[in-house]
Amino acid sequence: MNKIKKIGIIGAGNMGEALISGFLKSKIFSPQDVYASEIIEKRRKYITDNYHIESFDDTKKLVERSDLIIISVKPHNVKDVLESIRDNITPEKILVSIAAGIKLDFIRKNLPEGIPIIRVMPNIACFVREGMIAICPSDNTPKEKLEAVKEVLSILGRTIILDEKYFDAVTGLVGSGPAYIYLIIEALSDAGVRLGLPRDIAITLSAQTILGAGKMVLEINEHPAKLKDMVVTPGGTTIEGLLEMERGRVRATIIDAVIKATERAKELSKA
Ligand SMILES: NC(=O)c1ccc[n+]([C@@H]2O[C@H](COP(=O)([O-])OP(=O)(O)OC[C@H]3O[C@@H](n4cnc5c(N)ncnc54)[C@H](OP(=O)(O)O)[C@@H]3O)[C@@H](O)[C@H]2O)c1
Incomplete structure (x- = not known):
């Protein structure tokens, strides 16, 4: 007990x-x-x-x-x-x-x-x-x-x-992580609003999409790249969106963000 x-x-x-x-x-x-x-x-x-x-x-x-x-x-x-x-x-x-x-x-x-x-x-x-x-x-x-x-x-x-x-790495990834995801949820919902969806609905759609994607990674236990391929139809809509994300260096930006937060955690441990 x-x-x-x-x-x-x-x-x-x-x-x-x-x-x-x-x-x-x-x-x-x-x-x-x-x-x-x-x-x-x-x-x-x-x-x-x-x-x-x-x-x-x-x-x-x-x-x-x-x-x-x-x-x-x-x-x-x-x-x-x-x-x-x-x-x-x-x-x-x-x-x-x-x-x-x-x-x-x-x-x-x-x-x-x-x-x-x-x-x-x-x-x-x-x-x-x-x-x-x-x-x-x-x-x-x-x-x-x-x-x-x-x-x-x-x-x-x-x-x-x-x-x-x-x-330090866990601090940059896990401790700070929800803030990165909130920013992504906000951006996704901005996109929804830009396309005419009411804000509250756009936020729910975005947050549930993130929750579901995360749950699949944890429960199906597949590499995220493989799960991504399940969504991408050749010549379809998703690959267009992904191409735009690659042009915007989303992947490199996220990696850099975690590295910067980790460096800050290191500085704090020296202070
Ligand atoms: N926020 C997160 O998502 C997160 C995630 C992981 C880890 N952490 C860690 O959790 C800790 C707290 O972060 P936080 O974001 O919750 O900070 P916070 O909102 O500033 O909360 C800390 C609280 O403790 C009070 N406090 C300061 N000295 C105290 C004392 N001697 N006795 C009792 N209370 C005292 C602060 O008052 P004053 O404002 O007057 O100092 C403040 O109200 C940090 O060390 C952070 O690294 C935070």
Whole structure:
């Protein structure tokens, strides 16, 4: 049985809210099982009003009550958070950080010895329990604690355990990824509007098309190029569209975007 009964989220911003939403939507965790600590009062009120969870203005009570503590503040605030929890965190608890570019080693150096630390890179789709979540444990994380965290994070989407050396790339691909896709959905729906479709219908058509295409890749387990060929009739409509995408260097632009985001994640880890 999973020993993680109470989860505390430090930093209830965009990603913190996505985690809270996902855990509560699952009904596996109820509002009594999830805590948030957040320094912005307006944000605390918003979280309490919308999710009916207890939220605090400091981290002390949250750490005392939680089995799993998730740091979800901006990377430059992580050091302050570690300082605020170092005196009351104990080795029975588990610490997860989702901050881009913050390495396990940095967290370990700023906490007492023996605390199990797990670096995680999720994405915003945890909000609706369709996140992609990469997990890397510190060397001192007991196997059963890693398994418990993996099980809990699986509530929020698909999980994968990965070596930390991949985390900058995962940040550029998975963490930032939904933003690229939202831009593509917006562009597809602009096309729909340009062609006379009402905006709301164009957005639904575009988003469901992306969802369906992604689901086929995951469920049919074929290379995307092969799935693409299933749509392309010789001399038909799709090849015309694809040719235009190639002229616009869409493929190279997407590759470059992920590389740039990865470079930024690397910079953050040096800061
Ligand atoms: N957004 C994403 O899609 C995404 C995806 C993967 C990973 N992440 C990672 O998740 C982390 C949070 O990102 P975000 O987009 O959710 O940022 P965000 O919206 O700025 O949320 C962070 C929240 O934490 C608050 N905060 C700062 N210091 C605090 C403290 N000591 N105690 C409690 N609350 C504190 C912030 O207040 P202030 O604004 O005053 O600092 C803010 O409200 C980042 O490290 C990011 O790299 C984000």
